[in-house]
Amino acid sequence: MANTIHVDIVSAEGEIFAGEAEMVFVPAQEGELGITPRHAPLLTLIKAGEVRVKTSEGYSSVFVGGGALEVQPKKVTILADTAIRAHDLDEAAALAARQRAEEALASAHDKVDLARAQAELAQIAAQVKLIEKIRKGGRG
Secondary structure, three states: OOOOEEEEEEEOOEEEEEEEEOEEEEEEOOEEEEEOOOOOOEEEEEEEEEEEEEEOOEEEEEEEEEEEEEEEOOEEEEEEOOEEEHHHOOHHHHHHHHHHHHHHHHOOOOHHHHHHHHHHHHHHHHHHHHHHHHHOOOOO
């Protein structure tokens, strides 16, 4: 179709989404990107957050824990470090993970431990933010 772009969202665990979309919103390192059909080619890193895919049936949301984005005029590929469909997110597990990350941050012994704990905390914070958005009636 002329007014759609093919979208693939994959992670090490497997394919999360594959299909045609009218628009895709991605949390890039420098801010959110909106991608439409015939978008200029682009290759960039993405940060932890929500990927929203607008299809003819509505929106699909996927949480990604970071990764890479490749855009071609007829195809968008997201290679995510981790990816979970928004409706599959587990609030209790995310809150427990946030507690563990905060404890790791407080007990970091060197710069490597500190950086690892900060990265984990940022990813969990993005996940909790999406869970709260869904609970308040946002897309999911």
